[in-house]
Amino acid sequence: xxxxxxxxxxxxxxxxxxxxxxxxxxxxxxxxxxxxxxxxxxxxxxxxxxxxxxxxxxxxxxxxxxxxxxxxxxxxxxxxx
Numbered sequence: 710x711x712x713x714x715x716x717x718x719x720x721x722x723x724x725x726x727x728x729x730x731x732x733x734x735x736x737x738x739x740x741x742x743x744x745x746x747x748x749x750x751x752x753x754x755x756x757x758x759x760x761x762x763x764x765x766x767x768x769x770x771x772x773x774x775x776x777x778x779x780x781x782x783x784x785x786x787x788x789x790x
Contacts, residue, residue: 730754730758732751732754734754734758740762740763740764741759741764741765742764742765742766742767743755743756743759743764743765743766743767744767744769745759745766745767745768745769745779745784746769747769747770747771748768748770748772748775748776748778748779752768753779753782756768756779756782756783756784757782757783760782760783760784765785765786766779766783766784766785766786767784767785767786767787767788768780768784768786768787769787769788776788
């Protein structure tokens with residue numbers, strides 16, 4: 710396998726990241742309302758892709774700090790406790 714000058718662990722991380730992004734992209738349509746559960750990799754990709762496509766994003770998390778990150782990334786609605 711060609712490494713393009715990266716160590717093999719970095720290549721694996723890039724592959725996993727791209728897989729998460731494509732998973733989120735395939736699940737979304739622009740202009741919709743999207744519920745993002747949690748703040749893991751796929752959820753954050755989904756949030757960003759949904760915001761970019763013009764969707765209204767509702768984000769959930771067990772952490773107020775992580776909800777703050779979701780808000781900074783464009784989530785419009787966040788549950789309050």
